[in-house]
Amino acid sequence: MKKVILSVLAVAALSLQSRAQETFPRNGVYDERSGLRAFTNATIYVDHQTKLENATLVIKDGKVVAVGTKVNVPQGALVTDLKGKTVYPGFVDPFSNYGLPAVSSNRGGWGSPPQAESKKEGAYNWNQSIRPETNAVEIFKVDQKAADELRKLGYGAVVTVHQDGIARGTAALVSLANKRENQVILLDRAAGALSLDKGSSTQEYPNSLMGSIALLRQTYLDAQWNQKNPDKEQNLSLKAFAQANQLPQIFEVSNKLNAVRADKVGDEFGHQYIFKGIGDEYQMLPEIKKTNAPFILTLNFPDAYNVEDPYETRRLNLDDLKHWEMAPANPALLAKEGVTIAFTTADLREKNKFLTNLRKAVQYGLSEQEALKALTTTPAKLVKAEKQVGALREGMQANFIVTSGGLFDNTTLILENWVQGEGYKVSETPGDYRGVYTLKIANQPERRMIVSGTPAKPELKVVAQDTIKGSLTFHDDIVTFAFAPIKGGKESIRLTGWKTDKGFQGEAQLTDAQMVKWNAQLSEAATQQARKDSARAKAPVDLALGQMIYPFAAYGKTELPKAETVLIKNATVWTNEKEGKLENADVLIKNGKIAQVGKNLSANGAKVIDGTGKHVTPGIIDEHSHIALDGVNEGTQAVTAEVRMADVVNHEHVNIYRQLAGGVTTSQLLHGSANPIGGQSALIKLRWGKAPEQLMFEGADGFIKFALGENVKHSNRSPQYNVRFPQTRMGVEQVMVDAFQRAKEYEKTWADYNKLSKSKKAKAAAPRPDLELEALVEILNDKRFITCHSYVQSEINMMIKVAEQMGFKVNTFTHILEGYKVADKMREHGAGGSTFSDWWAYKMEVKDAIPYNAAIMHNVGVTTAINSDDAEMARRLNQEAAKAMKYGGVSEEDALKMVTLNPAKLLHIDNRVGSLKAGKDADVVIWNEHPLSIYARPEKTFVDGAVYFDLEADKALQEAQEKERLRLVQKMLAAKARGEKTQPAPSGRRFGQQVLHCEDVENSTEESLFESEYHQK
Incomplete structure (x- = not known):
């Protein structure tokens, strides 16, 4: 029955044995044939931009010998005619874990005590997440199943990375041939590998994103120091890290923000990273472009959401909806801006979607040439392997694919994949079998059989009393049909046969085991109609994209506000200056500054706002906030002065916008209160829509968070955490003293070194740079200032005593609910107080809090502010200030200063x-009535003279966003109607953004999940 066909690849198997590796003995005869092959009459892409018609490719010993349109076929070569076929260079995946062991998660459970030190034995780094001594080539093993999966997608070589830890060691470039490991390794050390994820490390530090960044920065410094001072310490990890730094650096990140963050580390230490992203880079395109980094892009485009249930649909964020629409355009948008891109199969849960999504990226604007470049030339160049793979030139690896047509045509199939001169069959050449047939099975009645669809994906229907869908498969010239039982029958029908000149024929076994013959005769007239039917266009895909919004989140705007010349007339103006509160006064804003304050002002070309009946105040300043952060505590070590909140500012957090709606214009973003000495603060202006770097308050002094009380001695944590020093309030004092004593010694060591002459310096060992101690030295030298989380009288006294003993000053005691007990000592020390108005009873150490606290400190002469420490409270700080009037009889102007001028003084701004x-920044709020009233609402909030919140514009913005949501919902419904796969709306903690507080402790460096066990307020 079956025709015997000897395929091209079967012949190849007899002649393509590449030369044996000389260092490996063989049990049997030696076959030293060269595998000389010539592929003729093909369309050949030598590289992404060089296309040859009717060309010839000659290979030998697994390498390219010649390629061109005038190549002479060598004598003795096995010739394969590829007329009508196309040859492309084999794809190169620059980020894979092919052939490497899975990364195990050995993290301890909730009941496990924290692990402070590394468990890795030997002269290796102190932290398990720093593992640069790992070389992928040493643990690589050929995986034929995984290789076959990648070859089906067109890949011939991959950069394989052991994706474990922050410093991951070196990656290897390997081919996907089914050979020995020593035969497929093309580059043993192709690249260094980095991330911000601690991986399988069981050590507690770092447990935050900012901790990972700090650890990476310190590792660079340690490696540099170790190189200069090899006799000081034998550290195999640091030596390996320094060596890996000489290679291209592939840095895996979990989002576009982390790419921008990591790039700053690279810039600091002189490294240009290659980023492996996740496909959201277009959302910060200007910042991504500024990195000058190549990006390895995933093609893991999200499925549409199931939006049929309107209630479930409301749970979807606007950015989720927009990302579904815009993700396929990510490669095109980056390429248009000149960003170097390469493609990877990483993150694709269904690898068979790779080619589909690749073609989708082209459909959404990526040129075919750029797409092919991203598959071949670019990934090869990224690891300096462009002379081995990524093109078809003399001497390069014979890695190429044979396709049935143009790669980016949806009907094209990859037929063969040749890797190092060995061929692997991927699929058969599709014949065009569409048509209408008369099907006859033995003596059964004739039936009508229709083959439609496309040659690559044919569809089968059999018409008896009803139309029955079926399936058909082809293997060489052998065909198999299968369809459901005909009405009245019990068994499915399966037919196997072969192609004839007039259709198909073969044999079938009926349900009674009888072997019968069958045939299907083609009707020529009906064939034309079948092709017309199958060629009918499906519902067109809407390729139009919505507008970009800044930031890419709810309440993002299509355009950022700009500073204007604005004249506010006839308002009640709260100056906070000696002029006090002015009635029927004007404020002129120009060039982002306050130009004039007074009466009867005028300005040519100014936009005039009628302030009659309204109040104008400075913008509110929150001295203690945790908004807009991807993590708030590096809650592992007692002293973490090396971490910086500026490293984890997230400009897309909606609380920036919400607090603008409450009149807030500046916030100090503090580390949490998990440690006696926490991390360095970030001071931001709420410039909604701008990137994190553009939020920073330019030229401001540096601050740092200290903490006292229950949190730092772990009163609020599980018993297994009773191992970290300190566990008592006495221990907290000792930590402070010890830290500053070490800082003083560190400073002296550097001072002594810097006094040496140039010749003596050359002989002496420089001190080891220590990011933690450098921050503390800045405090000693009045270059960084302390905001200290505090509650009880005894500890405030202790902190003042330690500061005076060690020679520094506490700038601000924040929280300080017992400030009224020690206000005189605070004034004498020179410390300010930033407190809650009436927030208490949430833990034992606040039991003595009173609502008169702010007023008493103020009356004693302490610079007093009222802070939020809470995203919701920050929207109503004007009301919190008003409570000082109610409880303490503070004047209305002094009360307003507690959330404006006084926190500005505490922050030195x-x-x-x-x-x-006049001359100050135009951070201004227009209120609908008295700003200390519970009925007051900001109508406009200016930052640097630009309107970042407008009450009327907000209504229009919400309406526009609702229309955009509805448009995207309709587009998703259309996608489902076309048969596209959908996914449910996210649920649980995956939904929405974090709202962080002082006590929140992350348990994952990149995911920034927080433990609700410690979410106390």
């Missing part, structure tokens, strides 16, 4: 903000 004075 009162020369810029906090009052309405």
Whole structure:
């Protein structure tokens, strides 16, 4: 029955044995044939931009010998005619874990005590997540099943990375041939590998994103120091890290923000990273472009959401909806801006979607040439392997694919994949069997059989009393049909046969085991109609994209606000200056600054706002906030002065916008209160829509968070955490003293070294740079200032005593609910107080809190502010200030200063903000009525003279966003109607953004999940 066909690849198997590796003996005869082959009459892409018609490719010993249109076929070569076929260079995946062991998660459970030190034995780094001594080539093993899966997608070589830890060691470039490991390794050390994920490390530090960044920065410094001082310490990890730094650096990140963050580390230490992203890069395109980094892009485009249930649909964020629409355009948008891109199969849960999504990227604007470049030339160049793979030139690896047509045509199939001169069959050449047939099975009645669809994906229907769908498969010239039982029958029908000149014929076994013959005769007239039917266009895919919004989140705007010349007339103006509160006064804003404050002002070309009946105040300043952060605590070690909140600012957090709606214009983003000495603060202006770097308050002094009380001695944590020093309030004092004593010694060591002459310096060992101690030295030298989380009288006294003993000053005691007990000592020390108005009873150490606290500190002469420490409270800080009037009899102007000028003084920015004075920043709020009223609402909030919140514009913005949501919902419904796969709306903690507080402790460096066990307020 079956025709015997000897395929091209079967012949190849007899002649393509590449030369044996000389160092490996063989049990049997030696076959030293060269595998000389010539592929003729093909369309050949030598590289992404060089296309040859009717060309010839000659290979030998697994390498390319010649390629061109005038190549002479060598004598003795096995010739394969590829007329009508296309040859492309084999794809190169620059980020894979092919052939490497899976990364195991050995993290301890909730009941496990924290692990402070590394468990890795030997002269290796102190932290398990720093593992640069790992070389992928040493643990690589050929995986024929995985190789076959990748070859089906067109890949011939991959960069394989052991994706474990922050410093991951070196990656290897390997081919996907089914050979020995020593035969497929093309580059043993192709690249260094990095990430911000601690991986399988069981050590507690770092447990935050900012901790990972700090650890990486310190590792660079340690490696540099170790190189200069090899006699000081034998550290195999640091030596390996320094060596890996000489290679291209592939840095895996979990989102576009982390790419921008990591790039700053690279810039600091002189490294240009290659980023492996996740496909959201277009959302920060200007910042991504500024990195000058190549990006390895995933083609893991999200499925449409199932939006049929309107209630479930409301749970979807606008950015989720927009990302579904825009993700396929990510490669095109980056390429258009000149960003170097390469493609990877990483992150694809269904690898068979790779080619489909690749073609989708082209459909969404990526040129075919750029797409092919991203598959071949670019990934090869990224690891400096462009002379081995990524093109078809003399001497290069014979890695290429044979396709049935143009790669980016949806009907094209990859037929063969040749790797190092060995061929692997991927699929058969599709014949065009579409048509209408008369099907006859033995003596059964004739039936009508229709083959439609496309040659690559034919569809089968059999018409008896009803139309029955079936399936058909082809293997060489052998065909198999299968369809459901005909009405009245019990068994499915399966037919096997072969192609004839007039259709198909073969034999079938009926349900009674009888062997019968069958045939299907083609009707020529009906064939034309079948092809017309199958060629009918499906519902067109809507390729139009919605507008970009800044930031890429709810309440993002299509355009960022700009500073204007604005004249606010006839308002009640709260100056916070000696002029006090002015009635029927004007404020002129120009060039982002306050130009004038007074009466009867005028300005040519100014936009005039009628302030009649309204109140104008400086923008509110929150001295203690945790909004807009991807993590708040590096809650592992007692002293973490090396971490920086500026490293984890997230400009897309909606609380920036919400607090603008409450009149807030500046916030100090503090580390949490998990440690006696926490991390360095970030001071931001709420410039909604701008990137994190553009939120920073330019030229401001540096601050750092200290903490006292229950949190730092782990009163609020599980018993297994009773191992970390300190566990008592006495221990907290000792930690402070010890830290500053070490800082003083560190400073002296550097001072002594810097006094040496140039010749003596050359002979002496430089001290080891220590990011933690450098931050503390800055405090000693009045270059960084302390905000200290505090509650009880005894500890405030202790902190003042330690500061005076060690020679520094506490700038601000924050929280300080017992400040009224020690206000005189605070004034004498020179410390300010930033407190809650009436927030208490949430833990034991606040039991003595009273609502008169702010007023008492103020009356004693302490610079007093009222802070939020809470995203919701920050929207109503004007009301919190008003409570000082109610409980303490503070004047209305002094009460307003507690959330404007006084926090500006505490933060050393009162020369810029906090009052309405000519020359200061135009951070201004227009209120609908008295700003200390519970009915007051900001109508406009200016930052640097630009309107970042407008009450009327907000209504229009919400309406526009609702229309955009509805448009995207309709587009998703259309996608489902076309048969596209959908996914449910996210649920649980995956939905929405974090709202962080002082006590929140992350348990994952990149995911920034937080433990609700410690979410106390």
